[in-house]
Amino acid sequence: MTDYKPTVAFLGLGLMGARQARRLIEAGWPLVLWNRSREKAEALAPLGARVAASAAEAVAEADIVITMLENGPIVEDVVFAQGVAGAMRPGAVLIDMSSIKPAEAQDHAARLAEKGIAYLDAPVSGGTVGAEGGTLAIMVGGDEAVFDRIAPVFAPMGRATRVGPHGAGQLAKLANQIIVGVTIGAVAEALMLAARGGADPAKVREALRGGFAESRVLDLHGARMVERDFTTKGRSVTHLKDIDNALDAAERLGLAATPFTAATADLFRGLLANAGDLDHSGLLVELERRNPAN
16 A cells, blocks of 8 residues: 555636645645646645646646636646646546536547546536635546546546546536526416515524525625625636536437526526626526516
8 A cells, every 4th residue: 555646737727726726735745746837836835735837737747637727718728738748647647626618628538538537527616615625526527447546536526427428527527517506497477476465584594494495506695795795706608607507418419498407507608797797696687687677
């Protein structure tokens, strides 16, 4: 038995990535960090990580590369245009924890396989709270043998479940985002209805707790709505990106009707256009805008 841990390169240190990287460092994984704005990587250097000047430099000696980037085009740029794929060693594994289109994940897997590089798509759910506490739900697509081999790297970040072949992790994330987005909209609409009729929305939320309407969304996002605290913990622009990716996947799969997903996308678009990038619980603000008081 050995305590040896392979070297991990972590690319992308935003709200989520910085917290995930910290968890890995604290668990004893040797980390090399890169971020477009270097100061975010430098902030973690005192914990023992090494900071690389470029993405390609970061991955050159890594056994495992984790990307946590904003969207598919940025992943494409960093991995292929900025030389990450060319700098990685054959036999290394690239784990993309970004939320991108399933078709993009499948394309990336095929192109990396040509270079002898294994690939897993592993998007997450749980937000900054889950990233901070190491309790993320991690949805993984890719070869089972690769998943089993590198599973320990997921452990400090959360609970990883392989859900199918390449692209399946992204499909699971889109399913998650549909459920979360539609439920946020439902909670917002319900609390708006209650308030408009004269009921105390805080007491309505309290009354619903423990019944069939109970959910983490009613708990956490409902509280934000009651308190009208829309400080960003989950970006609306990011959620809309995921909902749009879900609509794209549905079209590719030949689904003729996804009405709840489409309605949620419309609400997020209205929120962003009229109130800006609030926390996604801010769907309440958009619903109120569409239902002005008499």
